[in-house]
Amino acid sequence: MTKPHYAALLLVLAAPSARAGDPPAPTVTVSAKKEAVVKKIDKTVYDVSNDPRAANGSAQDVLQSTPELTVTADGRIAVKGNTQVTVLVDGKPTALLSGAGEDRAVALQTMSGADIASVEVITNPSAAQNANGGAIVNIVLKRNRKPGAHAQVQGSASDQDLWNAGASGDATRGRLSVHGNLAVRHDGTRKVRRSAVDWRNPFTGQAGQTVQSSEVFVRRVVDSAALGADYALTDTDSISVSARHSRRRSHPLFDVLGEEREGGMETIHHRISYGPNEQSDASASLTYGRQQDGAALKASLQHSTTDALVDKSYRDVFVTPARATAYSRGASRSARRLDQATVDWTPGQWGLGLDIQRKSDDIGNVQAAVDPATGAETPDRGTTNAYVVTTTSAAAYVTDRIVSGKWEALLGGRAEHTAGRRAFNPSLHVKYALRDDTDLTLGYRRSLQLPDPRDLNPFTTYVDAQNLSRGNPDLGPQRLGSWEVGVNRETPHLTGSAGAFYRTGRDTVVDARSFEHDVLVTSKRNGGEARAAGITGSLDWKPGGPLQLGADGGIYRVVLDQEAVAGYVNVRVGYGDMSLDAHAQSAGITPQGRYGPTSSVNLTWKHALSKTLSLTVNANDIFDGSRRAYRIDTPTFHQAGFDHFVARRVYVGVVKRFSQ
DSSP: OOOOHHHHHHHHHHHHOOOOTTTSSSSSSOOOOOOOOOEOOOOOEEEEETTTTTTBBBBHHHTSSSSEEEOOOOEEHHHTBBEEEEEETTTTTTTTSSOHEEEEEEEEHHHHHEEEEEEEESOOOOSOOOOOSSSSEEEEEEOOOSSSSEEEEEEEEETTTTEEEEEEEEEEETTTEEEEEEEEEEEEEEEEEEEEEEOOOTOOOOOEEEEEEEEEEEEEEEEEEEEEEEOSSSSSEEEEEEEEEEEEOOOOOEEEEEEETTEEEEEEEEEEEOEEEEEOOOOOOOEEEEEEETEEEEEEEEEEEEEEEEEEOEEEEESSSSSEEHHHHEEEEEEEEEEEEEEEEEEEEEEEEEEEEEEEEEEEEEEEEEEEEOOEEOOTTTTOOEEEEEEEEEEEEEEEEEEEEEEEEEEEEEEEEETTTTEEEEEEEEEEEEEETTEEEEEEEEEEEOOOOGGGGOOOEEEEEEEEEOOOOOOEEEEEEEEEEEEEEEOOEEEEEEEEEEEEESOOOEEEEEEEEEEEEEEEEEEEEEEEEEEEEEEEEETTTTEEEEEEOOOEESSSSSSEEEEEEEEEEETTTEEEEEEOOOOOTTTTTEOOOEEEEEEEEESSSSSEEEEEEESSSSTTOOEEEEEETTTTEEEEEEEEOOEEEEEEEEEEEEOO
């Protein structure tokens, strides 16, 4: 077998979602030209390897410019309006991205976009995939297996002393292919926040107000490295190993102005803290693949960890009434371990597999008063605690692909045992070729979404003097279902789609608030139902020449404890070396409140100085539309405020390629 044949064999066996009868996604550079967009029966694959924003940007930049996705400046991801999103890397979950909220956002903001080959958007995952109750975004990393040696270096810089630099390379000789990368990022975000809380204790009748405002520039230093190897054992068997490691650290100086009013008393103080915040992440995987006579077998083991320290030690400098400065130590440590073993066997058009996962979250919180004279600490026993949440899940699934004339169907069933609960969740995907250039599609999926491990905390944690957070170890999973129908048409110059969806949720997790000694305690509970229904559409036009136009969007009605209409729109324009992507997301609702609209407009200029050297200028969020207001209303608690994660920035970078 020749070297190109070995590369093709490795491509088929190592593709994260490869199945017999299902051509591999365009995730690897081979001799054939890749399609920019590949629509399959259960997902859409977007090739982003040449995305101008990816060269010197972050993973968040890449996802934001990907159709069907909306990504706000603070890293919140939605797929066609669905905020229940699981982010995978090479088809596998990682400890780094299995968190939620700001933890996952920071991970995406500090991950290099230059390492990403393609993004798979899966709105209704099949039974072969663990969606944890929602849509899936799969980030597929670059693996160039062309014979020879290749390398690339890139770097960019902006104001505020922010810059990044990286190098990647690969070498293929005979049966062995090796690839790796190194990167350093000095990034940062200016955060402006304000929150006003009005509360009333229904038992005592006492009422008060707490106002907090802050502005800080969080500077992070991120180091990352990755190394992998693929080896063709025989003409039908291959083995792949990979390892990744990253570390980030910051020392943000927070100065939070707090104003507290209760009765006729008023307290005004500055709460000043400076970290440090640290996190390290590591992952390793081993994969064996075999393909022969139309049958494919893939087995893999993966281990990933993330360890974090958030030091919240602070001093309170009192303005009104004047009194001595108070010193406190506060810190949260967390360690997450995620292990997964999977086997996928596809002897023909049908397939079956096993998926076993074990996730452990070890979390500790410290809150103590510090004597400034002696440094002695007096722990607060009510909010100093440590706990471990371990979740083991096992699933067996079967799928069957049926092709008959103009019809194609993918049937699936997934039997799961998770957190002591058993469930059987079916999936269905159907495609009908109405004409040579037009398809009709239908998709359905039922699944469970597990609660965030931090919400299962049996203890109380400290937020501030008027706010505490308490977990609920009795939380159960949410039960979600999703229907989707659509029509897709593709012509040489115009591609378009239109669709409708209906989603339901039961046992939705919502906030539960109470008062203890005039202190607000926020917990979680299962309750109520959620529904969403809407329409979506997309259009891409390539009239010829350097001009390319594209847009996608949707409008939908959401029912939680209240009802609202929301929507989003993404616009893409390319002309020669220039490209623009614009995004707008409307106001929306949460189970007990509302949040405001956001927008962003990004402009990129990428110019080839030579065949191997290019210059890139990225202007992000040029109209500074990332400010998001919010409001929460309950019978005893009203909060209004805004978070402004300032994303406006101009980066100038270069990319240099080498080949041998």
